[in-house]
Amino acid sequence: MNNFNKNGIYFIPLGGADEIGVNLYAYAVDGKLIVVDVGYGFLNDEYPGIDLSLADASFLENYAGDIEGLFITHAHEDHFGAIAHIWPKLRCPVYATDFTLGLIANRLREYKIEDVPLMSVKDNPVVKLNNFEVEFIPVAHSVPETSALCIRTGYGNVVHATDWRFDDNAIDFLQTDYKALQKAAAEGVEMLVCDSTNILVDNKEPSEFEIRSSLRQLIPTLKNTVVVTCFASNLMRLESLVLAAVDAGRTPVLVGRSLLSNMKIAKECGYFQNLPNCLDVREAQEIPSDKVLYICTGSQANYRSALTFIVNGESKYVKLGKGDTVIFSSKIIPGNEDKIEAMQEKLLAAGVEVITTETHLVHTSGHCSRDEIKAMYQLLKPRVVLPVHGDKKFIRAHKRFAEECGIKEVVTAKNGDIILVNDGKATLVGTAPTDILGVDRRKVISLKSEVIKRRKQIAYNGSVFISVVFREDWGLEGLKISSKDIWEEKEFEVLRDKIENDVAALLPEQVITANYNEAKIIDFIRVQVRRRINNATDMKPVTFIHFYRIGHGKQVDVTINEAPITVEYDSEAPVEKSE
Numbered sequence: 001m002n003n004f005n006k007n008g009i010y011f012i013p014l015g016g017a018d019e020i021g022v023n024l025y026a027y028a029v030d031g032k033l034i035v036v037d038v039g040y041g042f043l044n045d046e047y048p049g050i051d052l053s054l055a056d057a058s059f060l061e062n063y064a065g066d067i068e069g070l071f072i073t074h075a076h077e078d079h080f081g082a083i084a085h086i087w088p089k090l091r092c093p094v095y096a097t098d099f100t101l102g103l104i105a106n107r108l109r110e111y112k113i114e115d116v117p118l119m120s121v122k123d124n125p126v127v128k129l130n131n132f133e134v135e136f137i138p139v140a141h142s143v144p145e146t147s148a149l150c151i152r153t154g155y156g157n158v159v160h161a162t163d164w165r166f167d168d169n170a171i172d173f174l175q176t177d178y179k180a181l182q183k184a185a186a187e188g189v190e191m192l193v194c195d196s197t198n199i200l201v202d203n204k205e206p207s208e209f210e211i212r213s214s215l216r217q218l219i220p221t222l223k224n225t226v227v228v229t230c231f232a233s234n235l236m237r238l239e240s241l242v243l244a245a246v247d248a249g250r251t252p253v254l255v256g257r258s259l260l261s262n263m264k265i266a267k268e269c270g271y272f273q274n275l276p277n278c279l280d281v282r283e284a285q286e287i288p289s290d291k292v293l294y295i296c297t298g299s300q301a302n303y304r305s306a307l308t309f310i311v312n313g314e315s316k317y318v319k320l321g322k323g324d325t326v327i328f329s330s331k332i333i334p335g336n337e338d339k340i341e342a343m344q345e346k347l348l349a350a351g352v353e354v355i356t357t358e359t360h361l362v363h364t365s366g367h368c369s370r371d372e373i374k375a376m377y378q379l380l381k382p383r384v385v386l387p388v389h390g391d392k393k394f395i396r397a398h399k400r401f402a403e404e405c406g407i408k409e410v411v412t413a414k415n416g417d418i419i420l421v422n423d424g425k426a427t428l429v430g431t432a433p434t435d436i437l438g439v440d441r442r443k444v445i446s447l448k449s450e451v452i453k454r455r456k457q458i459a460y461n462g463s464v465f466i467s468v469v470f471r472e473d474w475g476l477e478g479l480k481i482s483s484k485d486i487w488e489e490k491e492f493e494v495l496r497d498k499i500e501n502d503v504a505a506l507l508p509e510q511v512i513t514a515n516y517n518e519a520k521i522i523d524f525i526r527v528q529v530r531r532r533i534n535n536a537t538d539m540k541p542v543t544f545i546h547f548y549r550i551g552h553g554k555q556v557d558v559t560i561n562e563a564p565i566t567v568e569y570d571s572e573a574p575v576e577k578s579e
Contacts, residue, residue, distance in 0.1 A: 004028035006429075008422030009155050009190065011386065014434045015039070015055025016162070017413045018392050020197060020334060021078040022436060023162065024055040024086070025388075029153045032131040033063050035070045035090060036149065036160055040081035041436065042300060044335050047447055048455040050438040051302050054082035055415065059432040061089045068129040069119075072096040074146035074163060075103045075262075076233050084111035085444050093117040095127050097136065097145035102265035103233075111442070137180040139164035142208075142234045142366030144271060150180070155422055156190030159380055162389045163195060165368045166375060169207035178379075185380045191421050192382035196390030196398040197367035204371055205364045212240035214361035215329070220248040225289040225324040229299040229307045230363075232258035235266050237329055237363075238295065242275055245293035252276065253284045255318060256297030256306040281317045294318055299330035301339035311343055322351030329362045334391055370401060377405050383424040384409040454542055462486040462541040466529055472551030474511050479504045481529060486537055499532045522547055 004010045009029055015022035021041030027034050041053035060067065067090050072080045080100060084107055087094065094116060096104060101118050108116055121127065125136040125147075133152040138145070141163050148161035159181075166176055198205070219226065219241075230237045238259070245252040254260050260280060266272055284292055296318075298307025307326075309315045320326070326347055332340055344354045357363045368376070377385070385407045387398035395412050402410040411426040413419055418430040438447045445451060462485040469477040481496050503525060514520035526543050534540055 003031055004033070005031055006420060007155060008420045009153055009158060010429075011158075011191070011193070011413070011419045011421060011426075012059075012432055013388060013413050013415055013417065014057060014059065014432065015041070015415055015436065016078075017388050017415045017417070018390070018395050020390060022053055022055045022082075023079050023389070024057060024082075025160070025193070026060060027132070027151060027153075027158065028063075029131040029155065031066060032129070033060075033067045034129070034132050034134065034151070035060065035067060035092070037073055037079040037162070038070065038082045038086040039076070039078040040439070041078065042302070042333055042336065043438065044339065047438055047452055048459055049303075050440055050445075050447070050452070051304075052081070052439040053436050053447070054085055054439065054444065056433075056435040056437050057086045057089045059434060064089065064091055067092045068132065069127065069134070070094045071127075071134055071149060072100050072104065073149060073160070074141060075100040075143050076163065076231075079163070080104055081107070082439075084108055084113055085439070087116060088113065093119050095119045095121055095134070095136075097147065098122050099143075099145045099266065099269045099271070102269060103262065106261055106265065135180070135184075137184070138175065138177040140167040140176045140366070141165065142231070142236060144235060144266070144269075146366075148181075150184045152187075156383075157184060157187055158191045158193060158421075159184055159189050159382070160193045161195060161376070162193070163197075163366060165205070165366060166372045167204075167207050169209050181376075181379055189380045189382040190424070191384040191386060191426070192376070192380055193386050193388055194373065194376065194398070195368055196387045196394040198365055198369050199373065199387075199390060199394050199398045199401060201365075201369040202371065204369050205367075206361060208236045208240065208364060211237070211329075211361060211364050212243065215240050215244040216247045218327075218355075218360060218362070219244040219250070219293065222248075222325045223290065223323065225292070225294070225318070225320060226250070226327070227255075227294040227296060227307070227310065227318065227320065227325070228327040228329050229296050230329040231299060232256060232262055232297045234330075234366075235262060235271070238263065239272060239275060241293065241295050241329070242278060245295075246276055248293065250291055250293040251284060251287055252278045253281050253287075253292050253294050254278045254296075255281045255294055255310070255315075258297055259295065285317065289319075299328055299340075300333055300336045301343040308343070311346055320347070320350065320352050323353075324351075325353045325355060327355040327360075327362055328357070331357065331363055331365060373398075373401070374405055377402070377407060382407070384411065384421055384426050386411050386413060386419070386426065388413070457542045458485070461539045463544065464529060464533065464541045465544045465546070466525060467546045468525060468548070470511075470549045472549065474516060474549075476504060476507050477550060479507070479525075483541065486533065486539060486541060495533070495536055499529055502532065503528045518547065518549075 012026040015024035023037040023039040025036040043053050070092055121136050127134045135150040136147040139148045151158040242252045296306040298305030310318045347354050385402045387395050399410050399412050416432045416434040420427050420429045437444050464483045467480045471477050479500050510524050
């Protein structure tokens with residue numbers, strides 16, 4: 001086990017090093033650690049039933065007694081969302097701004113996690129620990145109270161800046177504190193851990209003021225029902241949309257629990273005090289839909305999101321049809337392209353107008369462009385640059401760009417790398433075990449688990465349930481087959497009846513051939529049923545067998561895939577054939 005006792009600063013990314021999302025980073029100095037961010041990632045349809053992912057933090061459990069604090073940079077799900085799953089492994093104080101703490105407290109209540117020491121940095125942005133001093137430096141982003149971190153150690157300082165931009169026209173509480181960055185630069189910056197999200201974008205993105213102006217011009221021109229989807233955490237966009245609704249003579253209505261929750265917490269923190277009230281969609285049923293601006297979650301076409309329900313016609317409250325409009329006031333997170341395109345195509349097919357950033361100024365990024373990254377280099381003059389918060393293509397592009405800008409030491413990392421930084425050099429000194437896990441409702445599971453594999457198999461090949469009952473003397477009492485996902489039920493009935501009769505006719509002889517061995521009999525039933533279904537449908541369904549023998553009190557539930565089966569159950573020795 002690495003004790004992190006060598007001279008220098010250890011950087012250990014467990015998530016977020018070469019992808020967008022699942023941010024989880026650790027720093028170690030002289031045997032003590034701090035952790036930065038505990039975020040969710042967002043999955044595509046490759047993992048049925050699982051939308052969210054997180055980094056495996058098991059490695060940090062080994063050092064729980066040496067972790068001095070968890071620092072959350074801002075209130076986006078990919079930076080704080082997994083706290084209910086990861087904090088119990090760390091059990092350390094949590095440091096953040098008030099707005100971020102409000103969302104964290106709400107998440108912990110949802111999971112009934114108590115006694116978490118939540119430490120506000122409102123009155124003092126500098127947290128002094130044994131081996132670290134951590135300063136929260138305000139930076140421009142799309143959510144209030146976003147911070148870069150200046151991490152001071154006896155071996156030099158690190159600026160950890162994953163989500164930021166330089167927006168000189170930003171709304172007051174979204175502005176970057178240039179003086180604090182200049183102070184960090186004057187002290188010397190050993191390493192800059194830097195955002196790579198927009199490394200392929202040359203010029204600055206528009207400011208939120210420009211987006212606000214554009215939306216206030218656009219929305220009054222639209223007729224009928226208008227739905228706007230955005231990230232629930234993009235509160236500045238929410239404010240812009242509310243103001244645009246008022247300009248258009250529409251009532252702003254929120255669709256999605258997270259929007260309502262975030263707005264409530266923002267007001268508790270002193271934001272939006274003069275903003276008109278927004279209604280919950282359930283409160284707006286008496287208002288004509290052409291007098292409402294629906295603001296909803298689901299811009300990434302997430303399963304079970306508000307917009308997905310609306311588009312699929314499953315919403316009780318919002319209906320869309322010809323002549324209506326949906327505005328995507330958001331960017332596409334890599335990996336969600338196909339889902340979003342499919343959703344937009346469905347809307348267009350229904351006669352709904354779709355407005356995106358391709359045709360209108362309806363979104364701006366909260367992340368830095370190449371120009372802004374170069375300006376950060378010039379401001380901080382870091383000895384080492386380590387790109388994070390981007391997929392592999394972006395990380396490689398950021399490395400090349402940093403080298404072009406004259407940074408002498410540029411190092412890239414993958415999740416699990418242990419990198420030692422000292423005296424302007426960064427060296428890979430080890431690896432930490434890590435993985436990306438999935439959130440299955442409230443349970444965390446491996447994305448490689450048999451549960452996921454089986455869901456994929458069922459999604460493609462369907463499932464079959466077989467119930468077989470033998471009497472104590474091994475006479476067949478009954479065999480029943482059922483399936484809901486191979487053919488329509490009425491179509492399947494004919495095939496089912498034939499298979500039941502065929503297999504039942506074979507069983508008396510097979511029982512003798514198998515020498516009354518339950519495992520062999522179960523395997524025989526499986527093979528015969530699957531073979532006949534495959535011959536008829538070209539499908540190889542996942543097979544579930546319920547086996548019962550009257551008088552022996554034994555029932556066996558077996559899930560059988562294509563691999564050879566192993567049946568475990570409480571059984572007596574095989575029954576010998578009687579004369």
